[in-house]
Amino acid sequence: MGVNGVGPQADESGWPLLPQERTWGAARLTLTLATTAAATWCYLIGESVGSYLGFIKGGLALGAGCMIGMLLVLLAAGPACVQFGIDSIAATKPQFGSRGWVIPAALQAVSIVGWNSLLIIFFAKSAVQLSVALGLLDIGARNAALVPVLTVFACAIMFLALRRGATGMSMVSNILVAHVFIGLWMLFLLVSRRWPELIAAQPPNASPDRVWNYTTGVELGIGATLSWWPYIGAMIRMAPNGRTIVLPVMLGMAAPVPLLSLIGLAGSLVLKSSDPSEWLRIVGGPTYAIVSLTFVTAANFGTTTAGIYASAIGLRNFAALQKCSWTTLLLITIAPVALVGIFIPELFFAKFGNFLALIGVAFAPLCGIQIVDYFFLRRGRIDIRAVYGDQPQQAYYFWRGINPAAIAALAAGCITYVVFLDPLSYRSTALYPYLTASLPSTAAAGLVYLFGSRLVIRAGRGGYS
């Protein structure tokens, strides 16, 4: 309920949440973030790392990369989100302008719809496999036809859960968080039974340059956690202050990714398959496969639910959607995911690697811009009124609602990334093995934004005075 006792439920709006409305403590936030982070992508990321690095080196490189990436996301989106109870998209208005924010909003929409589509397809496929394993379905080609049906079913369940807003998302997380521990148990199983093979296994696509291989492991970790930027604001804004969010974000959201990615890393190295439901059948028989499929099904469902919620809150920033009902907004958010899951599922499977790389290209510079703006230019001062205004006299109007410094910085960061590492071919520059691609991209965007903002400040725009 709003400040006047009227209006929409606060957690279903894109408006700033008042301190008394932010009731999530560290434990609740950790559970929600961990459930969001743990999904099928973990073992796909692990498989990607396993192409270049062995188990121990790969795990350590991935762990380092994930923690670095998470720190960047937290420093970029965290301060504004936690100060004013706003989401990731609203937090970009001081940098991109009162209209320019649609650029990060588009990035968020593409990212979340993409990821959610991928995960919901995995969910549906896992549910079919689980039904077969439990004897509820026969093995047959027609089972493939069940995938779209299960996609629609999952979307309907998510819709019903999210009708309760952030409370619904938290409720789903409380139920599904057990899968994180199932994942760790699966990892223990593989490591304990196949340790000698695991240590001896050679990564199939390793470069002769061992520094390049190691850096690529780190880069994959950074890229993976940078993809949390669109999600994080909608969740941390439910916490009352900065102290409450740091450990849940760094341990609840960042740490499960490398830990559960070890499942895919180990599986791909030893059994040449990152899919735990496949290799658990080899290691432990059909019962273990059923447990694994339950894990996969639950994991993807939890993550997609959080993604839908974050996406719906992001859409609230569009004036046309501010007044529409939460139910309508949920339907608008879920529809693209359902359509992709029904009509073009294989396309998303085939393009996963490219998709992950493209996310790194977009979000690394975005983080650089936000960090420089908040900590170096505005020194922690955000005009919350200007975040929600779109009039020429307001601070974040810049020029026609757009800050050219942010656009130039974003472009510079993306170009820098591609120069350091081509996300499609993995061709890299000589400096890449020593610097990664995400970190120079973040730095380049930050520097261009810093110098570009000097001109903006000189012109008296942007509310920096």
Next chain:
Amino acid sequence: MNEPTPASIRHALPPELEARIAAFENAAPRPDFDTAGWFWMILLGVALPLLLLAVGWWV
């Protein structure tokens, strides 16, 4: 930020949003991260990755 807001801007916002913004403007500025938060961020986001990288490189 605590300067008087022109009426044209105030009236452009929905009343509920206006009330929320006014609540923030009338309250003391809220801090982002405290010392403990920065400590954990540096430990987990800088020191731990450096340690992991060093160990991973030498094993």
